[in-house]
Amino acid sequence: MNRRLLMIAACIALGACALGPDGKPPAMPQPAHYGAKPQADASVTAEGASQRFVAGAAPVPEWWKLYRSDALNVLVDEGLRASPNLAAADKGLVAAREQLRAQVGSSLLPQIDAGGQATRQRGFGIPQGGPPTVLYNLFVGQIQAQYTFDLFGAARYANASLAAQVDQQAFQLDAARRALAANIVTGAIGAAALHAQIDVTERLVALARDDAHDAERRYALGSASRADMLNAQQNAASLASQLPGLRAQWLATRHALAVLLGRTPDRAPDDLDLASLTVPPDVPVVLPSELLQTRPDIQAADSALKGAAAQVGVATAQLFPSLSISASMGKGGFDWPTALSGAGALWSVGASLSQPLFHGGALLAQRRAAIATYDAAVEQYKQTVLAAFQNVANTLASLETDSEALAFADTASNAARDASSDAAARVRLGAIPPRAARGSEQQYLNARLSTIRASSARMSDTAALFQAMGSPVASAERMSKGGESTIK
Numbered sequence: 488m489n490r491r492l493l494m495i496a497a498c499i500a501l502g503a504c505a506l507g508p509d510g511k512p513p514a515m516p517q518p519a520h521y522g523a524k525p526q527a528d529a530s531v532t533a534e535g536a537s538q539r540f541v542a543g544a545a546p547v548p549e550w551w552k553l554y555r556s557d558a559l560n561v562l563v564d565e566g567l568r569a570s571p572n573l574a575a576a577d578k579g580l581v582a583a584r585e586q587l588r589a590q591v592g593s594s595l596l597p598q599i600d601a602g603g604q605a606t607r608q609r610g611f612g613i614p615q616g617g618p619p620t621v622l623y624n625l626f627v628g629q630i631q632a633q634y635t636f637d638l639f640g641a642a643r644y645a646n647a648s649l650a651a652q653v654d655q656q657a658f659q660l661d662a663a664r665r666a667l668a669a670n671i672v673t674g675a676i677g678a679a680a681l682h683a684q685i686d687v688t689e690r691l692v693a694l695a696r697d698d699a700h701d702a703e704r705r706y707a708l709g710s711a712s713r714a715d716m717l718n719a720q721q722n723a724a725s726l727a728s729q730l731p732g733l734r735a736q737w738l739a740t741r742h743a744l745a746v747l748l749g750r751t752p753d754r755a756p757d758d759l760d761l762a763s764l765t766v767p768p769d770v771p772v773v774l775p776s777e778l779l780q781t782r783p784d785i786q787a788a789d790s791a792l793k794g795a796a797a798q799v800g801v802a803t804a805q806l807f808p809s810l811s812i813s814a815s816m817g818k819g820g821f822d823w824p825t826a827l828s829g830a831g832a833l834w835s836v837g838a839s840l841s842q843p844l845f846h847g848g849a850l851l852a853q854r855r856a857a858i859a860t861y862d863a864a865v866e867q868y869k870q871t872v873l874a875a876f877q878n879v880a881n882t883l884a885s886l887e888t889d890s891e892a893l894a895f896a897d898t899a900s901n902a903a904r905d906a907s908s909d910a911a912a913r914v915r916l917g918a919i920p921p922r923a924a925r926g927s928e929q930q931y932l933n934a935r936l937s938t939i940r941a942s943s944a945r946m947s948d949t950a951a952l953f954q955a956m957g958s959p960v961a962s963a964e965r966m967s968k969g970g971e972s973t974i975k
Contacts, residue, residue: 506640507800507857510651510793513865515872517776521880526772530890534897534942536766538890538949540883544771545960546781550953551672553767554946558759559675562748566671569749573667576660583653590649594642597634603627626826629817629833639807644800651794658787661958665783667747669954673947674744679761680943681737684936688730691932694925695723701922761939766946772883773956778875781957788864788871795857795864802854808842879955886948893941900938903931 520526530538547553551563567573604627609620637643702719705711742752750756779785816834820826843850910927913919 505800506803507644507798508796508861510796512779512789512792512868515779515869518876521772521775521876522884523880526883527887530887531894533890533893533945534766534938536768538766538886539769540772541769542772543774543777544769546771546773546956546958547953548959550767551668551950553765554672555765556759556763559672559764562675562744562756563668563671566667566748567664570667570747571749573660573663576656576663580653580656580660583656587646587649587653591646594635594646595637597632599630599632601628601630603629623821625819625821626823627817627819627833628826629815629819631813631815633811633813635809635811638810639804641801641804641809644797644804648794648797648801651790651797655787655790655794658783658790662783662787665954665958669950671744671747672950674740674747675756675759676761676764676943676946676950678737678740678744679759679764680939681733681740682758683761683939685730685733685737687932687936687939688726688733691929692723692726692730694929694932695719695726698922698925699723761943764946767949767953770886770949770952771956772879775876777960778879778957779872780960782875782955783958785868785871785875785957788868792861792864792868795861799854799857799861802850802857805850806843806854808840810838810840812836812838875955879952882948882952882955886945886952889941889945889948893938893945896934896937896941900931900934903927903934907931 526540526542528540528542530540552560604625606625607623608625609622611620635642699716699719699722702711702716706713706716741755741758745752745755748756773781779789814834814836816832818826818831819833820828820831825831907924907927907930910919910924914921914924
C-alpha cells in the first residue's frame with residue numbers, strides 16, 4: 488500500500504503537480520470533405536432554383552428565416568417560447584448553475600455558524616461530597632468557524648468537474664433548441680406537403696370515378712366490355728383507398744407539430760402553402776475542422792471529457808492529507824448573569840490533519856474507476872465526432888440527390904401538364920373523347936405527386952443540413968463560459 492502511494496506521489500511530482508489528465512479532446516482526423524466524394528459547389532437547378540453549398544461559411548443562427556415565410560417564422564418563435572421540454576431543460580440548467588455556485592462557495596470559503604443552547608438537566612454530583620445528583624441550568628452561545636485547506640486540489644477538481652457538467656447541460660440545451668426548430672420546420676413542411684398530396688389524390692379519385700361511370704355507361708350501351716368496366720371500378724377504388732392513410736398521416740403530423748408548439752392537438756396550426764416557401768439559395772458547409780466547435784453535441788461530449796478528467800483529479804487528491812482548522816468564541820454559564828459577564832467567555836481554536844492509511848483498497852479502486860471513466864469519455868468523444876461527420880455527409884448527399892430527383896420530376900410534371908392542356912383543347916374541339924383528356928390529366932397529377940414529394944424532401948433536407956452545421960462559434964463560447972464564470 489505504502490509503495491503504491493509513493494509511486495503515485497512520484498508520478499504527480501514529475502507531472503508538475505497535475506493530479507489528473509488535462510481534459511483536452513483527442514486529435515481527430517481532418518477530412519478534406521465529408522462524404523466518399525467531394526460535395527458539389529451547387530446543386531442542379533430544379534423548379535427554377537439552384538442551391539449553392541458555401542464551403543467554409545459560418546452556421547446561420549436563425550436559418551429558418553431564409554425560407555422567407557412569415558407564417559413559418561411565427562411557428563418557430565412560438566415553439567421556442569412555449570415548448571415545455573425546452574422550458575424544463577432551461578430550468579434544469581438554472582438549477583445546475585445554482586448547485587455549482589453552492590458547491591464553490593461551500594468548498595472554497597470558510598463556514599461560519601452561530602449557535603445557542605439553553606438546557607436544564609439533572610446530573611451526577613461529586614462522589615462522597617454532596618448529594619448524588621445535582622439539578623442545574625446551562626446557557627451557551629457561540630460562533631463557530633471551520634475551513635479546510637485545498638492542499639492538493641480536491642475541491643478545485645470537484646468544482647471543475649461540476650462546472651463541466653453545467654457546460655454539458657448548456658450545450659445540450661442549445662442542441663435541444665436547434666433540434667426543436669428543425670422539427671418544427673420539417674413538421675410544417677411535411678404537413679403542407681401531405682395536404683397538397685391529399686388535394687391531388689382527391690382529384691385523381693374524382694377522375695377515376697368519372698372513368699368508372701363512363702365505363703359503366705359504355706358497357707350498358709355495348710361499346711365497352713365487362714372487363715373494361717371492372718378495371719375502371721378497381722382503379723377508382725384503389726385510388727380512393729390511399730386517401731385514409733394520407734389523411735391519417737397528415738393529421739398525425741399536424742398533431743405532432745401542435746405538441747412541438749406547446750399546444751394541444753386540437754389546436755394544431757393551419758397548414759402552410761408549400762408554394763409560399765422559398766428554398767434557401769445559399770447553404771453553409773462548415774469545414775470539418777470547425778465543426779468540432781460549432782456542433783453542440785460535440786461540445787457537450789468535450790465538456791463530459793473535461794468533467795471526467797477532473798474526477799480523476801478528485802479521486803487522486805483523496806489519497807493525500809487533508810488539513811482543517813476550526814475556531815469558536817462565545818459566552819456560557821450556569822445562569823444568565825454569569826453567561827453574559829466576562830467570566831462566561833468561551834473560546835477554542837484547533838487544527839486537524841488526516842492522512843488515509845487503509846480503506847480496504849477503496850480509494851485506489853475509485854481512482855482506477857475514474858481513469859476508466861475518463862478513457863470511456865475519450866472514446867465517446869471520438870464516436871460523437873465521427874457521427875457528426877456522418878450526419879453532415881449523409882445530409883449533403885441527400886440534398887444533392889433531392890435536387891436531381893426534383894429536376895427530373897419537375898420536367899416530367901411540366902411535360903405532362905402541357906400534354907393535359909393540349910388534350911383538353913382537343914376535347915373542346917371535339918377531336919378526342921373526354922375520357923382521353925381525363926387520362927392525360929391523371930398522368931399530369933401523378934407526375935405532380937412526384938414533384939410535391941421531391942420538393943418537400945429538398946426543403947426538409949435543407950433544414951436538416953442547417954441543423955447539422957450547429958451554432959456559431961461565438962454563441963458556443965458564451966455558453967462554455969457560464970460554468971467558468973461561476974467558479975471565478
